[in-house]
Amino acid sequence: MRKSGQLIFITGVILFILMLSSLIMMSNALQDSSHFRDLYLGLLIFNTLGLLVLIVLIALNLKRLIKQLRNRIPGARMTIRMVSMFTMLSVTPVLVVYYFSLDFLIRGIDNWFDLRVEQALNDSLDLSRQSLDIRMRDLLRRTRQMADELSDITDAAIPFEIDDMRTKSGAKELTLLTRQGTIISSSADDPFHLVPDRPSETILLQLQQGNNYTALDTIRNGGLHIRVVVNIPSFGMESGARIIQALYPVSERINQLAESVQDSFIKYKELSYLREQLKKSFVIILTLVLLFSIFSTVWAAFYTARRLAEPVTNLARGTEDVAQGNYTTQIPVPGNDELGFLVASFNEMTRKIAQAQDAASRSQYEAETQQSYLEAVLGTLSSGVLVLDQDKRVRTYNRCAELILGIPIAAHTDQSMEEIAKKYPSFNQFKAGIESHLSSTQNNWREQIAITNSSGRIILMCSGTTLPGTHNMQHGHVIVIDDITALIQGQRNAAWSEMARRLAHEIKNPLTPIQLATERLRHKYLQGMRADDTDTFDRLTNTIIQQVETMKDMVNSFTDFSSTPEINLQMTDINELLKEVIDLYANLNSNAEIIISLSGNIPLIAANKGRLRQVFNNLLKNAFDACDRCKVFRLEISSDCIIENDQKYVEIKIKDSGMGITEDIMDSMFDPYATTKTKGSGLGLAIVKKIVEEHKGLVMLVNNSPSAGACAIVRLPVNELYDQKSENGSVNRKAI
Amino acid sequence: MHVCKKHNDITTGRGFIHTYVLVLIFLFTHSSIAGTNSIKIESADGVIIEDMYSVNANISYQLGKENRNALEHGIPLEFDIEFRIKKRRPWMWDQTLISRTITYRLEHQPLSGDYLVTRLDNGDLKQFQKLEDVLVYIGKIKNFPLIDTATLGTGGIFYAQVKTHLNIEALPAPLRPLAYISSEWRLSSPWQIWMIKE
Numbered sequence: 001m002r003k004s005g006q007l008i009f010i011t012g013v014i015l016f017i018l019m020l021s022s023l024i025m026m027s028n029a030l031q032d033s034s035h036f037r038d039l040y041l042g043l044l045i046f047n048t049l050g051l052l053v054l055i056v057l058i059a060l061n062l063k064r065l066i067k068q069l070r071n072r073i074p075g076a077r078m079t080i081r082m083v084s085m086f087t088m089l090s091v092t093p094v095l096v097v098y099y100f101s102l103d104f105l106i107r108g109i110d111n112w113f114d115l116r117v118e119q120a121l122n123d124s125l126d127l128s129r130q131s132l133d134i135r136m137r138d139l140l141r142r143t144r145q146m147a148d149e150l151s152d153i154t155d156a157a158i159p160f161e162i163d164d165m166r167t168k169s170g171a172k173e174l175t176l177l178t179r180q181g182t183i184i185s186s187s188a189d190d191p192f193h194l195v196p197d198r199p200s201e202t203i204l205l206q207l208q209q210g211n212n213y214t215a216l217d218t219i220r221n222g223g224l225h226i227r228v229v230v231n232i233p234s235f236g237m238e239s240g241a242r243i244i245q246a247l248y249p250v251s252e253r254i255n256q257l258a259e260s261v262q263d264s265f266i267k268y269k270e271l272s273y274l275r276e277q278l279k280k281s282f283v284i285i286l287t288l289v290l291l292f293s294i295f296s297t298v299w300a301a302f303y304t305a306r307r308l309a310e311p312v313t314n315l316a317r318g319t320e321d322v323a324q325g326n327y328t329t330q331i332p333v334p335g336n337d338e339l340g341f342l343v344a345s346f347n348e349m350t351r352k353i354a355q356a357q358d359a360a361s362r363s364q365y366e367a368e369t370q371q372s373y374l375e376a377v378l379g380t381l382s383s384g385v386l387v388l389d390q391d392k393r394v395r396t397y398n399r400c401a402e403l404i405l406g407i408p409i410a411a412h413t414d415q416s417m418e419e420i421a422k423k424y425p426s427f428n429q430f431k432a433g434i435e436s437h438l439s440s441t442q443n444n445w446r447e448q449i450a451i452t453n454s455s456g457r458i459i460l461m462c463s464g465t466t467l468p469g470t471h472n473m474q475h476g477h478v479i480v481i482d483d484i485t486a487l488i489q490g491q492r493n494a495a496w497s498e499m500a501r502r503l504a505h506e507i508k509n510p511l512t513p514i515q516l517a518t519e520r521l522r523h524k525y526l527q528g529m530r531a532d533d534t535d536t537f538d539r540l541t542n543t544i545i546q547q548v549e550t551m552k553d554m555v556n557s558f559t560d561f562s563s564t565p566e567i568n569l570q571m572t573d574i575n576e577l578l579k580e581v582i583d584l585y586a587n588l589n590s591n592a593e594i595i596i597s598l599s600g601n602i603p604l605i606a607a608n609k610g611r612l613r614q615v616f617n618n619l620l621k622n623a624f625d626a627c628d629r630c631k632v633f634r635l636e637i638s639s640d641c642i643i644e645n646d647q648k649y650v651e652i653k654i655k656d657s658g659m660g661i662t663e664d665i666m667d668s669m670f671d672p673y674a675t676t677k678t679k680g681s682g683l684g685l686a687i688v689k690k691i692v693e694e695h696k697g698l699v700m701l702v703n704n705s706p707s708a709g710a711c712a713i714v715r716l717p718v719n720e721l722y723d724q725k726s727e728n729g730s731v732n733r734k735a736i
Numbered sequence: 737m738h739v740c741k742k743h744n745d746i747t748t749g750r751g752f753i754h755t756y757v758l759v760l761i762f763l764f765t766h767s768s769i770a771g772t773n774s775i776k777i778e779s780a781d782g783v784i785i786e787d788m789y790s791v792n793a794n795i796s797y798q799l800g801k802e803n804r805n806a807l808e809h810g811i812p813l814e815f816d817i818e819f820r821i822k823k824r825r826p827w828m829w830d831q832t833l834i835s836r837t838i839t840y841r842l843e844h845q846p847l848s849g850d851y852l853v854t855r856l857d858n859g860d861l862k863q864f865q866k867l868e869d870v871l872v873y874i875g876k877i878k879n880f881p882l883i884d885t886a887t888l889g890t891g892g893i894f895y896a897q898v899k900t901h902l903n904i905e906a907l908p909a910p911l912r913p914l915a916y917i918s919s920e921w922r923l924s925s926p927w928q929i930w931m932i933k934e
Contacts, residue, residue, distance in 0.1 A: 040909040041916065125846055202869055216848040220861040262847045266810035270908065273809035277910040
């Protein structure tokens with residue numbers, strides 16, 4: 001761009017110099033034809049073409065400027081203003097000078113011509129003619145005398161006389177001719193002048209008509225001469241009609257004066273004739289000079305304005321770039337002037353802004369990296385982490401917190417706890433548990449909270465810490481949440497198992513001797529007793545034996561509960577297993593309404609059929625027992641495949657129409673000896689829970705709403721990583 | 737009644753058009769008469785003189801009022817008579833074997849009132865009292881040698897051409913722009929061509 005601009009500038013300067021030179025040459029050619037005479041028209045055409053080139057250049061500049069103006073390119077308006085100003089400032093004085101120059105020129109040319117000068121020239125010419133006429137008349141008379149003398153001389157004698165006659169007459173050349181123009185004899189003062197100057201046919205014709213000829217002639221290489229041609233009188237001589245021509249030189253001085261007068265007269269007449277053309281030519285040159293000056297100025301104005309406006313345009317563009325966030329913009333510094341200083345300052349400013357932006361970007365990147373690092377660390381934690389700001393809005397959380405609380409916290413970031421609690425009851429329970437600590441001034445706190453989510457009732461251990469506030473941020477809270485449900489349940493199960501094992505051991509030992517002793521008593525004394533005592537003795541001993549058997553069964557149940565047999569998993573169709581168990585209870589009560597709704601898309605799961613059968617058996621038995629005391633006997637048994645927290649489950653629901661479960665025992669329903677029934681060991685649900693947990697599943701008991709009764713929900717995980725059934729029907733567990 | 741109608745015709749648009757056309761015709765014919773400036777080559781042929789192919793030409797010069805006026809006011813007029821002999825070539829432009837020019841310079845001498853004719857190529861000077869005599873003089877070209885006949889002896893088609901014109905570039909500079917655009921000053925004859933050898 002810069003190179004092309006320089007090229008245009010150099011071309012313009014060359015064109016300017018050439019046009020200026022040609023205008024000077026044209027002016028010289030017009031004033032003095034000896035200079036550039038032959039180039040005049042070429043120069044005129046060249047200048048006209050040069051002006052056309054300048055017009056084209058200006059038009060192109062104007063078009064470009066208008067386009068820039070329409071496109072609202074910065075600097076266009078400024079350039080137009082500067083071009084207009086330069087043009088006005090330069091064109092106005094040039095036009096004034098042109099007007100007065102034109103006037104002076106025309107007046108000056110008119111002043112060249114004066115009537116008195118013209119009259120003087122005419123008079124000079126007349127004077128010269130008169131002077132020469134006198135001389136010519138004298139020479140005519142002298143030539144006539146020679147003609148008279150020659151009339152008596154024959155042609156043959158003429159050569160002997162003619163030289164003498166020429167010398168006497170003072171003629172330069174004397175020639176005797178016939179009237180037809182044939183030369184008879186000639187004499188010249190120049191011996192090398194061999195061919196005499198022959199009179200023209202017109203002169204001969206004039207002589208043939210009897211007239212003499214006297215005229216001022218210009219002879220080649222001889223200047224002005226007086227030519228006199230007269231007829232030679234003939235007096236009956238043998239010779240034909242003859243004529244004599246004499247060429248008399250004009251004296252050097254008269255020759256010079258006459259030529260001077262003639263040249264001046266010719267020059268004046270020429271100028272007088274060319275007067276209007278001269279005016280037109282000078283006007284053309286002056287107009288060319290005017291147009292040349294104006295167009296050059298306008299073009300130079302465009303060039304200068306563009307150069308002056310360029311830094312401002314660049315600054316405007318740079319400012320726009322900076323406004324759009326491009327801080328790498330650097331503008332070429334135009335020079336060492338104030339504008340250059342301004343541009344340099346702008347460059348320095350953008351450089352510093354760019355550096356600051358880089359620093360900010362780096363800081364942001366580092367912050368984001370730290371945030372990612374923190375999120376990664378939090379993501380790997382087995383505890384849930386929740387960070388609240390001073391307004392109790394959720395700022396940070398980890399995936400584990402979502403899983404524990406059972407709500408999608410990601411969708412509620414920056415929302416307050418109140419807003420989230422309105423949507424999720426489990427979070428409301430969580431909020432209620434920790435709210436008092438958040439409001440207190442205590443920096444560190446711990447609280448165990450029980451909430452119920454989609455997985456059932458869970459126990460959370462929450463630890464809270466108050467974050468220190470910064471200069472622009474008030475304090476917040478970090479809450480670490482641990483799901484200790486399994487831990488507590490495990491501890492409780494372990495305690496119950498230990499107690500059951502010891503109880504079984506302590507009870508089982510005395511039972512066998514009791515049973516044996518009772519049987520010995522019957523064997524020894526029953527037959528020897530009186531009839532009325534026999535019945536009593538038999539009844540009492542049978543009662544002891546039956547109760548001992550019952551206690552043995554109870555002890556076996558305790559043993560089963562406390563033991564942890566190795567589980568043998570098989571690919572099991574839950575629907576088939578359910579149908580088998582339901583069939584056992586189908587005809588148990590004719591009033592029972594059993595609704596079975598088993599899904600068709602239940603996948604096979606790895607399970608121990610026998611133990612699962614015990615689970616369903618216990619649950620159905622409980623349901624039948626619950627309905628026995630009610631008017632409406634309705635059971636709904638359903639199975640489905642659900643996905644929760646990216647885990648696929650087979651869900652079995654057994655819903656009864658009984659009295660439901662009261663809130664006071666809801667938490668301990670799966671504990672041993674937690675029962676509302678008058679009979680039974682109280683281990684049924686505890687064993688159910690134990691078996692389900694052995695299958696990595698979960699079991700819940702919830703009251704139906706709004707209808708009466710309770711619902712047992714069993715969820716068994718579908719593990720995709722189990723191999724298909726092996727040949728013997730068992731499955732091998734892969735390492736997870 | 738008939739006279740009245742004729743009178744009305746002139747004043748009406750139709751009559752005006754008639755008058756306008758008549759005026760135009762008059763001006764055209766008048767200008768044609770007034771501007772009888774022309775140059776015509778009446779005849780041109782060659783003749784062999786002493787093994788030289790020479791040219792004889794008869795040219796008719798008719799100067800217009802403006803040309804005569806300029807001459808009377810001391811403006812010299814130059815007439816160039818160009819002679820060329822060319823050889824025809826197939827597939828190419830014709831070859832110019834020779835090109836010669838005779839230039840006559842016409843001047844008016846106010847002292848004697850005569851016209852001076854100078855042949856610039858050899859310096860011959862002639863003086864005439866009448867301009868018509870001058871024009872007759874420069875219109876007669878006699879035995880102007882052009883080329884050795886030996887050159888023409890080779891095979892091929894040869895032809896000669898002659899043309900004459902007023903040299904505008906010889907006019908004073910102020911007059912030249914006008915001369916280029918004015919028909920008064922564009923005096924030129926077309927090329928007159930004759931075959932030398934076919």
